[in-house]
Amino acid sequence: MIWLAGAILFWLSAWAFNVWASHQPFARTGAGRLAIPALFGVTLLVLWEGAVRGLDVPGVILPAPSVIWGTITGSVPVLWQDFVQTILKGGLSGYVMGCGTAVLTAIAIDRSPFLQRGLLPVGNFVAALPIVGIAPILVMWFGFDWQSKAAVVVVMVFFPVLVNTVAGLAATERMQRDLMATYSASYWQTLMKLRLPAAMPFIFNGLKIATTLALIGAIVAEFFGSPIKGMGFRISTAVGQLALDMVWAEIAVAALAGSAFYGLVALIEKGVTFWHPSQRARS
């Protein structure tokens, strides 16, 4: 109980500190932007550790963070190998292909109202196919190595990016479009100089959601057949062995990689859509 009470106390004081710190000038510096969420994360971990110890949760249900950390440091080569297989090969390639085709498709169907009216509902429908059903099929089609994982990622990220891009391309104001009309700008000029820039906040919305989807997709697809490496493979085998510390070690890597990936996209977004009120408000 000491553990639990201590952890809760720590959590409360750390939160109070964060509330204070986030209003300091320090919070606006790069270090502050990392330190404050990091501290919050630490409080979560402490709470977790305290709960596991205080309530005597068995390690086969939920291992303590300290145990998981031990596993992480002890199995770096395995984790690295899995990371390369799943995230770099499966996730990233699928992300690039999926987002790329989604944006291109959005532009392609944007041009033709006929296609847009035809493809969007059908596209919505296809995208609603649940990945747990699609993954086995794609593994059957594309083999058990990373190619099938990339295919799953493509399918997963396609819809959110497409929808957001289509919405973004429609997000211009009447006067902005009229201006282009008075220049008798061609379709492509209007696209490049007005509609794509105006769509960027929306597109990045989609791209950000897609980062996490890409990760999940790549990992989940490995549950349906894989070579004997990869994060999904490791997780599913480790669960079978009740090696939950390994499961959580992989989850930690996934979370870290995912957050970093998301952060990177958000950073690019900040550079590209600096002009949008939602970005300006915080600068």
Added chain:
Amino acid sequence: ADDVTLQLKWVTQAQFAGYYVAKDKGFYDEEGLNVTILPGGPDIAPTQVIAGGGADVMIDWMPSALAAREKGLPLVNIAQPFKSSGMMLTCLKETGITSPEDFKGKTLGVWFFGNEYPFLSWMSQLGIPTTGGADGVEVLKQGFNVDPLLQKQAACISTMTYNEYWQVIDAGIGADDLVTFKYQDMGVATMEDGLYVLEDNLKDAAFEDKMVRFVRASMKGWKWAEENPDDAAMIVLDNDETGAQTEAHQKRMMGEVAKLTAGSNGALDPADYERTVATLLAGGSDPVISKAPEGAWTHQITDKALQ
């Protein structure tokens, strides 16, 4: 009536016919038990369910139960309705495989999730590395169906005599076009489908009594199923909530399962246990258990149940 929750290792099918029969035919009722059967699936680790308190007793393969025991979950085998192993490697003849020597350079589909140990130990006995290359085998984590063989993504895949093998046959590949290697015949068989409970519970007299009655009724169910395979299959079918099982398949499965349960009265044969442990200890570089477990089985229940 006393409540008992049983966690299966896999989906509702004739592999677990004994329990469904016991429930359906009122054998559990006769013993004053109210049994809930929880189906399993590819994502369910029965060990985890029992550790979380979601079940009183579970069905598992011995390698995975022993692995869990070493990880700190004190599981004890209280009964072993399956006498022999039904696992085998099924290969396409056209790949030219005729003996285990021919595996080299081929891709093999293996079940993981705690079921990989017999295979790994077999390969290490054969001296074949599982890291790929011309001299080793390329291992592929097989999903839960036989597609890798049909799509020729693997030369061999893991199958059960009572289930996946027949799916391959049903898909249209003749038995002549297949080569099979039964783990039982290769001397690397491990115990399948035993009943496990948590060690601490066994000290509780009331729980012990419940298990005694449970095992007695379950074995009665198994023997009834062996004698009336077709009826048992129909009972299983009635209990399948997914509505995906077919009559023909379940009847055939029941026939094959009966071959594996034949010869067991429910009590674990210590010799089988020793052979399983020996196989596992002989496993490759990453052994599932590092030392012979203590107290991983007991006759405490079966002794009373089978009087």
Added chain:
Amino acid sequence: MRDSIGQSAPVIEAKGLGLTFQTGDGPVHALKDVDLTIGKGEFVSFIGPSGCGKTTFLRCIAALEHPTEGTLTVNGMAPDAARRARAYGYVFQAAGLYPWRTIAGNVKLPLEIMGYSRADQETRVRNVLSLVDLDGFGKKFPWQLSGGMQQRASIARALAFDADILLMDEPFGALDEIVRDRLNEELLKLWARTEKTIGFVTHSIPEAVYLSTKIVVMSPRPGRITDVIESTLPRERPLDIRDSKEFIEIAHRVREGLRAGHGDEA
């Protein structure tokens, strides 16, 4: 109508023009029975109470709105065709700068679209920014500028390229009198130099009189033309022409027309 009109071929010709918006609660007659001819090189001001359809009429000319009645030709063709021929420079009532482009980038936009050369773009942007007194602000973003500065940038954007017809919707509304006077003079010079045809919406009577060869007075609900006044002022107009008797007379006539329009309404 007097002499100055016959001087050249009609550039804009509206006959029985009408436009009705269909809105949620019934139709709005924005324009009705509008007849107007504008010759090449004319400077025409539109004046009238707010909501009388000045913007709508300008939008019709620029093919941004499609009349529901009557005919309208620009350079003898349909407005749409004229738009495709890049006949228009348009200054909107609100600045409407693109927030992701700098001021210079915004001014450069039409030049990029119309394919001016790099070097030409640079010089034009520089000249036109200094014309509207925004030298040094080229690298700022729109939200860093005051309202009047934004409006000037949007004027610069319309002047940067060579359109035959310049349509300006209250371009100087947000500017102070001194700048306004300066820009009025500049606009007249530009007009004299280039012989553009200019359609100009304003709320300022002196401005309309000072600039125009023709003043169109409109009245609302439905938007109609109530008076067309041909200016008798010479083409050469120093600022102090505004104290001349002729000027004051024209201004008076415009004011009367306006007042009548308001009277209709009340």
Added chain:
Amino acid sequence: MRDSIGQSAPVIEAKGLGLTFQTGDGPVHALKDVDLTIGKGEFVSFIGPSGCGKTTFLRCIAALEHPTEGTLTVNGMAPDAARRARAYGYVFQAAGLYPWRTIAGNVKLPLEIMGYSRADQETRVRNVLSLVDLDGFGKKFPWQLSGGMQQRASIARALAFDADILLMDEPFGALDEIVRDRLNEELLKLWARTEKTIGFVTHSIPEAVYLSTKIVVMSPRPGRITDVIESTLPRERPLDIRDSKEFIEIAHRVREGLRAGHGDEA
């Protein structure tokens, strides 16, 4: 400074006020060394070239911007405290209506927030819409209105509730002279009736002279006050006062001040 100033306690008092914006390419000095005292019930106009800091100064008063130098008090307190006491009505340079509310809904917005009763809300909206000549447009959405009508709706919004201090940033920029004259008169009446203190930005010299008890002339880069002119006109002002000698003299002084400001700049 002459008599009219001492008449009452200062409502707004700025001393050595300065504001510098930090932008991507260096600081922009929007205001510098601004000293100004405004007494209760005064009508103060701000006039000056675009970009000279008029809007910024008004925003400082309303506590929307925080000065980087000097002091500023409103009703003897910090502007922020005055804002919390709901001392301000503000008309922005652009209409800024909420697109998801009808015109009536937009005008009703401050009333809802300040907790006026339902019935009171309705009457006030009706009265104030008719004051700006928008009866019948309550149910329209902003984009269905012309630019000038939107601006009038935003004026109505600021007049709907009873604020002591009314800050108006070029409220009549988009209106024609007739309406403008009418609204000028109405504003003077309102002011006389309610004794509000009014800060008013305009680009029109006659408007500034006609309305104000005090005219503040500003010049840009950095924004400074170059002249403060106390009006000698009586409080009661018919429209034709604009032809009086006094009026023309004041207007002349304002114009000179403005011109000087522009000279500085060039």
Added chain:
Amino acid sequence: MRFVLPVFAVLLAIVVLWYGAAVKMNSVWTYDQAARAELEVSFAEVLADTMVQERPVLPAPHQVALGLWQGLFGQKVTSKRSLVYHGWVTLSATLVGFGIGTGLGILLAVGIVHNRAMDMSVMPWAIASQTIPILAIAPMVIVVLASVGITGLLPKAVISAYLSFFPVVVGMVKGLRSPDGMQLDLLRTYNAGRWATFWKLRLPASMPYLFASLKVSMAASLVGAIVGELPAGATAGLGARLLSGSYYGQTIQIWAALFTAAILAAGLVIVIGVIERAALKRMGMAR
């Protein structure tokens, strides 16, 4: 109505492509079988065979349509073989999960927009939470919830909520921050509190963003419910149906279940779309 023709054209194109792919992908098996039986097959025979295989790599459209038809209308809706029954099981978990998830998402977004500390500390972890492979922790969630006595619909709904809250958070944070400076300043001159600013400005301004994310989140909810069904013991629901179909290599059953799920999702998204149009129209934002 103006949608009918384009959709029909696109569907036609897809069906044609699909048949082509089915022939190509399924013919491999036909040729293999022929080789095993040492037979020669003509192209016509191959063509015919690819249309009727029992476990095709890619079932032909008519096979899926038939499976779908039989699943939906071929039996009593209470039958275990009825896709209506399984669809209903999944739908109920989806809707509960969607409700929980959206509610939570909106609350989080409101907190993030209004509280700096929350903005800085919670957002990164909300993101991190989504990078956790749900399929890995779903079984644990089910086990843990079952051990405290929560079984049935709720565990599935929890997983479904876990997947659906995130798009709402991202969209709503963006939406609640979309009002520009002047719109916010206006309210500041009224000394409107956070509460009034939220109700009168931020919330209405965020509506287009909300609806866009609701659509994504509805699809995510459905996926979550299906994922939740896999470790729930492969009992009932579309997830169980997918699983058993995949387990027994019944490709047609998989595709039929997949399509049912997609029809369900599409239906739900359409419902949101209708609500969106009505809401935005009332708010004068649909032009």
